[in-house]
Amino acid sequence: MNRVYVCNCFGVTETQVKQHAAEGACTPRQIASACKAGTDCGSCVRRIQALLGRGACPRRDLVDQGEAAVALAPAAELPKIPGIPGISGVPAERELPEAA
Numbered sequence: 001m002n003r004v005y006v007c008n009c010f011g012v013t014e015t016q017v018k019q020h021a022a023e024g025a026c027t028p029r030q031i032a033s034a035c036k037a038g039t040d041c042g043s044c045v046r047r048i049q050a051l052l053g054r055g056a057c058p059r060r061d062l063v064d065q066g067e068a069a070v071a072l073a074p075a076a077e078l079p080k081i082p083g084i085p086g087i088s089g090v091p092a093e094r095e096l097p098e099a100a
Helices: 014-022 028-035 045-056 058-064
Strands: 005-007
Touching: 005 014, 005 045, 014 028, 014 045, 028 045
Parallel strands: none
Antiparallel strands: none
16 A cells, blocks of 8 residues: 655655545644644645645535535534624623722
């Protein structure tokens, strides 16, 4: 089996990067969170960008077609932002402690 290494520092292969992309990692930062690739010397970041730009990320295709990125994420994955009206379970206004 022929392995093409993308990140020599952590031994991450092209196949592994594509697998992480298929699981939803669509940016070099998300790839780094998944497997550490790109977090040491950084020489592989451009290669990772090239892989992500070549259809390795199924969600990116939808975004490129004009779909809203928020629509792609399940509601459970969306961040809860306190104090924003219209988000269920989050109060629109909070009392702040008075300055001393």
